[in-house]
Amino acid sequence: MDADRDLLSVSLEMDLEWRYASGESMERFLLGVGAGRLEAVRCGVCGRRYLPPRPFCGVCRVRLDDWVPVADAGTLEAWTVVHLPILDGRTGEMRPSPYGMGLIRLDGADTTLNHYLDTADPSRLTIGSRVRAVWREDRRGAMDDILHFEVLS
């Protein structure tokens, strides 16, 4: 090995396709999102209302099937503005920067939702602010049917 010398190398490119099953709880949730409706699933033991919905409460180790409505407005619990483009893990395209990101506790949920924030006026981003979802017109039943959240005055 010669630390001063770069070895012969090979460059590879791949274009691949994957297909993932959603699971019953994620399917129900996303069909609701496509209809402009948000739901959480509540644990019958600890009472925690989970968003995203999921088949089990990992803490209580029980199945979840008690659905409860969640508002599309809530409280901003954390925020940042990211100044680097981010790779979209679905398309391989880059999401341009800067963009706002928040943790939002929607009214009716106990977990927080990570989602994009409207950064037209970054000075309005403060922990505790009330925020509301801005929905896409042509919804497809995916998390980005919500474009981002905007701060309410």
Added chain:
Amino acid sequence: MNPIAVIGTGQTKHSKARLDVSQPELIREAASAALQDADIGPDDIDAVVISNMEMFEGRAFPELWAGEGAYAFGKPCVKVATGGTSGTSACIAGFHQAASGEFDTVLVVGFEKHSEGHTQTGMALVDPFWDRAVASGALGNFALSISQYMAERGVTEEHAAQVAVKARRNAANNPNAHLQMPDLTVDDVLASRMLAEPLHLLDMCPQSDGAAAIVVASEETARRRGSQAAWVRAATTRHDQPYLGDLDRRLVTMRALRDAAQAAYTRAGITDPLREFDIAEIYEPASYAELAWYEALGFCKEGEAGRLITEGVTAMDGELPVNPSGGVLSTNPVGASGVIRVAEASAQLLGRAGAHQVAGAATALATGYGVYAWSDVIVMRTEKP
């Protein structure tokens, strides 16, 4: 658990791109250094554990094709991958193998060659329905948690920058470290490019090429060899829930790290960590993380982390030197980073840490941190159990 000890460690020179070696050659560099340090030969190794985030390099089965770099032919060889905790989890797996009595001497090797792959792609291949649609990467996720931590605990950008400076200055005394910046200042950190508010470029760990290895031995072998040994007194792991939003103000609460630390301290009889540990090698992927870990690891009361860094309590000449090696902030080949923490803690107890040796170190802490909140905590002593 039968008593076990680390009797040797080895590391490569870590850097941005090790274009002079293939992945197996990189592994061999660390593995052979560890064997030499332990003064044993390849035939003395009974089992091998490999740690690597293979999604980062896009090359499957490192336990197969890279195994021979770790002398694995004809021996049990398994791969351990648990995000950032991969390296510490691999060490703990090696501890369990040696402690079981089934294997006498175990080689643990962690490696990553970020220069050969797409780290951001590996990080982006998360939940296809939820997180991929609303991604902000490791950087954005960390920044979100930091905004909560700063608001609740009064930590400032200056406190964080002091951590970044300490790490890179310590690294200047570690010939293996990737980023060595002996003249770095708080102003330099604050003036570096903003990545995700409040995280500046120099608040973050680099991506490195590198490998690290440890040799774990049974009590009999460690004693028979008559050499010094770094005895493993406790090793605990805690994993938290799967989504970022599941974790309540995670840097404030750090449930997994607190729980793992409490269990390890109870097992090892640690009641006053700041006073009882002589050195700590903790897994801090960002400057702010080190401050949050101070609180979760019980080095100080809640809200006092800023005071600890400002008063130099965790500096090389402080009461508890934290990351004399320069830490993850200076060197981060992810699959190796946890092994580096254990190797560095062990080298300190063996008195073989060179220019960054903490004189007389007898009790050491090593931690791992993975994904959002997975935590490994390892307590080691020069004193046999």
